[in-house]
Amino acid sequence: xxxxxxxxDLIGDDLLTIIAAAGLKDVRVEGITGFGRRIPAVERAxxxxxxxxxLGLRGVPxxxxxxxxxxxxxxxxxxxxxxxxxxFRQRMRERxxxxxxxxxxxxxxxxxxxxxxxxxxxxxxxxxxxxxxFTNLAQAVLQAPDIAxxxxxxxxxxxxxxxxxxxxxxxxxxxxxxxxxxxxxxxxFPAVTMVGLxxxxxxxxxxxVLASLEMKDGGSARRLVxxxxxxxxxxxxxxxxxxxxxxxxxxHDPLSLLVAWDPSLVKLLPCDIRxxxxxxxxxxxxxxxALSRSEAGARSHRVAxxxxxxxxxxxxxxxxxxxFDAVD
Ligand code: BDR
Ligand code: CA
Numbered sequence: 225x226x227x228x229x230x231x232x233d234l235i236g237d238d239l240l241t242i243i244a245a246a247g248l249k250d251v252r253v254e255g256i257t258g259f260g261r262r263i264p265a266v267e268r269a270x271x272x273x274x275x276x277x278x279l280g281l282r283g284v285p286x287x288x289x290x291x292x293x294x295x296x297x298x299x300x301x302x303x304x305x306x307x308x309x310x311x312f313r314q315r316m317r318e319r320x321x322x323x324x325x326x327x328x329x330x331x332x333x334x335x336x337x338x339x340x341x342x343x344x345x346x347x348x349x350x351x352x353x354x355x356x357x358f359t360n361l362a363q364a365v366l367q368a369p370d371i372a373x374x375x376x377x378x379x380x381x382x383x384x385x386x387x388x389x390x391x392x393x394x395x396x397x398x399x400x401x402x403x404x405x406x407x408x409x410x411x412x413f414p415a416v417t418m419v420g421l422x423x424x425x426x427x428x429x430x431x432x433v434l435a436s437l438e439m440k441d442g443g444s445a446r447r448l449v450x451x452x453x454x455x456x457x458x459x460x461x462x463x464x465x466x467x468x469x470x471x472x473x474x475x476h477d478p479l480s481l482l483v484a485w486d487p488s489l490v491k492l493l494p495c496d497i498r499x500x501x502x503x504x505x506x507x508x509x510x511x512x513x514a515l516s517r518s519e520a521g522a523r524s525h526r527v528a529x530x531x532x533x534x535x536x537x538x539x540x541x542x543x544x545x546x547x548f549d550a551v552d
Pocket of ligand 1: 476
């Protein structure tokens with residue numbers, strides 16, 4: 225069983241990651257913590273709670289965390305998926321109000337206590353999955369350094385080793401948004417698995433995938449989830465067409481979940497990873513130095529350098545199918 229504590233900015237493919245987790249065998253989501261921008265973190269956490277409710281994932285605590293990076297000014301980030309996400313929230317709120325359910329409110333403890341307590345209460349059991357700026361994770365490990373030794377592993381979507389960045393020429397968005405937090409992450413946790421642009425940009429889905437996600441029965445909360453999925457995939461394909469000339473969406477965050485579940489989907493290279501914090505043009509660069517056999521050990525970071533993208537995409541699509549084929 226892979227027990228995931230998921231820290232995320234919940235902006236698009238992050239939500240697809242939660243949905244994929246619900247369709248993945250032997251994965252349990254132990255909690256979801258949010259980073260906020262445009263939509264504050266606590267509202268992002270509410271969206272995660274509504275999504276878990278719609279998916280029938282009961283008892284998953286969700287909590288809001290930081291609304292800005294450790295030191296840098298806030299960045300607005302990509303707004304492309306805000307429409308489908310806020311529409312899902314509105315329609316789920318109406319439904320949930322009618323059902324008067326108690327498990328749709330974010331956990332009042334907030335993100336950092338939730339992260340720290342979950343790891344301390346389950347030593348050696350929890351996989352930390354990070355797919356947003358790493359502010360909450362950095363704050364957690366700075367406040368409670370012991371969690372670095374108590375997690376089972378840390379897997380992130382973020383950074384890029386040898387592929388150009390997607391936010392600056394050399395920097396990936398999650399790292400670029402809060403480079404200081406990313407630096408803390410790589411310094412304090414002894415073995416981080418970095419699933420970055422080197423592999424996520426090779427793992428693409430296009431809108432044809434939507435044809436396989438039809439639902440037979442209508443009217444359920446799951447249908448609202450499906451409509452959000454359709455909206456997110458269409459919006460992300462549109463963005464990629466404008467940015468890269470290809471109408472296909474990279475599975476950034478879902479791939480990191482899949483790697484946490486089955487690392488054989490990628491080839492992992494032991495590396496020393498440092499985050500550039502002072503370069504005028506290179507701030508947020510993840511500087512990855514491959515380690516020799518004698519230097520590498522159980523406690524070295526690892527960078528995903530190759531991916532079986534066919535198998536990753538097929539697994540992702542079958543997770544979604546499992547979710548939408550399930551009866552409410
Ligand atoms: C990362 O940035 C976010 O926008 C995506 O959800 C993903 O985590 C890609 O650079
Ligand atoms: Ca993300």
